[in-house]
Amino acid sequence: QYERVGADVTMKCGSMDWDAAVTWTVNGTDIDESHLNGAYLILKNVGLSQSGQYSCYEGSSWHLKYQTNLKVGTPPKEPVLMCRSNNYPKGFYCSWHLPTPTYIPNTFNISVIHGTKDMVCEKDAIPKNRCHIRYLQLFSTVKYKVTLTVTNALGKNFTTLTFDEFAIVKPDPPESVVAKPVPNNPRRLEVSWQNPSSWPDPESFPLKFFLRYRPLILDQWQHVELSDGTSHTITDAYAGKEYIIQVAAKDNDIGTWSDWRHHSSSHHPLSFLAETTSASTSSFMAPPTTKICDKGAVVGSGAMAVCWTAGLVVAAYSVLFI
Amino acid sequence: MAAADSPSTALRRRDLCSRGIRLAGKMRADVVDLLDAYVEQQGLDASASVAAVEGVPLAAVERWDEQTGTQRLLENLAAYRAFRALLAQMLEEQREQLGEADAGLGRALAAVLLQVSAFAYHLEELLRLESRGIPGEEEEEEEEEEEDGPPPPPRLSLFEQKLRGLGGLRELAQWAVRSVRDLRQLAKPSPATGAAPGLAESS
Numbered sequence: 001q002y003e004r005v006g007a008d009v010t011m012k013c014g015s016m017d018w019d020a021a022v023t024w025t026v027n028g029t030d031i032d033e034s035h036l037n038g039a040y041l042i043l044k045n046v047g048l049s050q051s052g053q054y055s056c057y058e059g060s061s062w063h064l065k066y067q068t069n070l071k072v073g074t075p076p077k078e079p080v081l082m083c084r085s086n087n088y089p090k091g092f093y094c095s096w097h098l099p100t101p102t103y104i105p106n107t108f109n110i111s112v113i114h115g116t117k118d119m120v121c122e123k124d125a126i127p128k129n130r131c132h133i134r135y136l137q138l139f140s141t142v143k144y145k146v147t148l149t150v151t152n153a154l155g156k157n158f159t160t161l162t163f164d165e166f167a168i169v170k171p172d173p174p175e176s177v178v179a180k181p182v183p184n185n186p187r188r189l190e191v192s193w194q195n196p197s198s199w200p201d202p203e204s205f206p207l208k209f210f211l212r213y214r215p216l217i218l219d220q221w222q223h224v225e226l227s228d229g230t231s232h233t234i235t236d237a238y239a240g241k242e243y244i245i246q247v248a249a250k251d252n253d254i255g256t257w258s259d260w261r262h263h264s265s266s267h268h269p270l271s272f273l274a275e276t277t278s279a280s281t282s283s284f285m286a287p288p289t290t291k292i293c294d295k296g297a298v299v300g301s302g303a304m305a306v307c308w309t310a311g312l313v314v315a316a317y318s319v320l321f322i
Numbered sequence: 323m324a325a326a327d328s329p330s331t332a333l334r335r336r337d338l339c340s341r342g343i344r345l346a347g348k349m350r351a352d353v354v355d356l357l358d359a360y361v362e363q364q365g366l367d368a369s370a371s372v373a374a375v376e377g378v379p380l381a382a383v384e385r386w387d388e389q390t391g392t393q394r395l396l397e398n399l400a401a402y403r404a405f406r407a408l409l410a411q412m413l414e415e416q417r418e419q420l421g422e423a424d425a426g427l428g429r430a431l432a433a434v435l436l437q438v439s440a441f442a443y444h445l446e447e448l449l450r451l452e453s454r455g456i457p458g459e460e461e462e463e464e465e466e467e468e469e470d471g472p473p474p475p476p477r478l479s480l481f482e483q484k485l486r487g488l489g490g491l492r493e494l495a496q497w498a499v500r501s502v503r504d505l506r507q508l509a510k511p512s513p514a515t516g517a518a519p520g521l522a523e524s525s
Contacts, residue, residue: 089386139500140382141492143371166499204506253347253499 001068002104002153003046004075011041013056014066021059027052046072048103073104075155081148083161086198088169088205088251093132094121094161096148109149115142140165169255171207172196174230174247186239189213192231193247196258207249210257215241227252332511335451339509342444343502349437350498356430357491363427364484372489379404381496386503394504395449396457401497402442403458408490409435415483438494441501448508 003009013022019038024031031054035042043050051073056066077099085092094110112119112133121131144165149158174193182188191211195202206228212221215238226232237243246260361368374380379401383389389397413431446456478486 137382137384138386139496141380141489141496142382203510204503206506253350253502 001070003070003072004154005047005072006045009041009043009046009070011043011054011056011068012066013039013041016056016058016065022065023057023059023062025055025057026050028055046070048072051103071104071153073102073152073154074100076102076106076150076152076157078157078159079108079148079150081146081159081161083144083146083163083168085165085169085255086172086196087200088171088255089135089138090200091132091134092168093124093130094146094148095127095130096150097129098150102152102154104152104154106150106152109151111147111149113145113147114140119144121146135165138165166254167256169251171249171251171255171258172198173258173260174207174209174249177245177247179234179243179245182233187235187237189234189237189243189245190231191234191245191247194230196249199249206252208252210248210250211245212260213237213243213245215243217241331451335448336509338444338448338451339505342441342448342505343509345437345441345444346498346501346505349434349441350495350502352430352434352437353491353495353498356427356434357488357495359427359430360487360491364487366484366488370488372485372492375486375489377404377408378486378490378493379497381493381500383500386500389504389507391508392452394508395445395452398497398501398504399442399445399449399457402438402445405438405490405494405497406435406442408486409438412483412487412490419480434494 011024013020013024016022016039018040022036022039024036024041031041039056041054041056051071053067053069055064057063058065079096079098081094081096083092083094094112096108096110098106108129110121110131112121114137117136119133119136121133124130124132141164143162145160145162147158147160149156173196175196177191177193179189179191182190191213193209195207199205199207208228209226209230211224211226211232213234214221222234222236224232234243234245248258248260250257358368360366381401383397409431413428413435416428416431449456
């Protein structure tokens, strides 16, 4: 039995007379008589905490006369829907969620229309709120229309997205961003990365990249856009300073840039690394100008308080494995 | 069955493809700007859906990845020839309607027309490289000898002209992207013979 938050709920004790002597319980606990009107249970302005199993027993025999599982919830608000192609030109996926929980089970139904054609959105096993569509055509000017309907026992709601094939193309961030010092060039850092593994055909659909970097102690980023290749040499690094380096990717011709993580400069360097999930971010130390193993040039916790060359390797692995 | 590429053919193809990709990229950028100007000048809704119009080749294609190189070149060439005719007509209509009132749009249309013509010629070069006959040339020459040219298409209303222009420029922008992708496919060497994939016909 589903009821809205704030509703007044009246429960009848099965076929018992309206004035019969009964006892109501919720989850095995007796309910105070003040909530009873004869054999009826009256719950005013129900809240989430009043969800539970309600039982009614005949007064003298204690026979169970009625039982119901009350679930208090809300009808669904307009769902949030997002569609994106991170594996162009194979297809795209749509994912969704509700802006606020309903506290009761919901069913989601998605429809995808391209022109007059219905397309099948195959649900992913994990995560459950996602499905993917294969492109049947490429280079179409006809828009895709995706409608998501969410239904529960208390109501339904829907949202619609309309978009062009090109507009939703957004690769995943590049992977395995690594920076290495250049021997005998203390101001240089050689940065390399790989295409995101989800991008199916980088040869036919090449990506371009956007690299930005700054010393940990400064706020200003340096930017470089690279139309080919998966490496770049930074030539103006400050010797002995720890750097944040981020790389984003975009299809060479269409769509939008991939994400990169935003960091607060107040975080501990290892916290930067720990936050690295969707963006490819690395924290590296430019080599000091003199000593190879200058501990004064090392910043961070004990895990990084090592010789700078080893520290660089530790930082790289910290990015990859934290 | 086509013979394996000579090194000079392969190099020439890669060169033509690279230049074609740059041409198509520039063309697309200019078409997008032209589309914005056209929508504004014609008082159209940029997000309006437009039904397919005769004379406007659709860029949409199924099983794009399975196309042979020859198919790609022929479909591209047919499309850009159609766009050449469409843009010429749009330019003429623009001049008739507005005279010198919007010379900027006219110049932008003319510039894109020039690029479309150049790209069509570029595609013909690629086809010649593959020793493919250029479709339609011989028939066109014969027609010019015998007649005064093909019969003019039926006159559209002013509103229909605007919609055709909107749909046409949108498709042209899509074609420019498709052409870049097609040329990249063509530029890829085949692992076995060194020929571009799909250009060799099956026997």
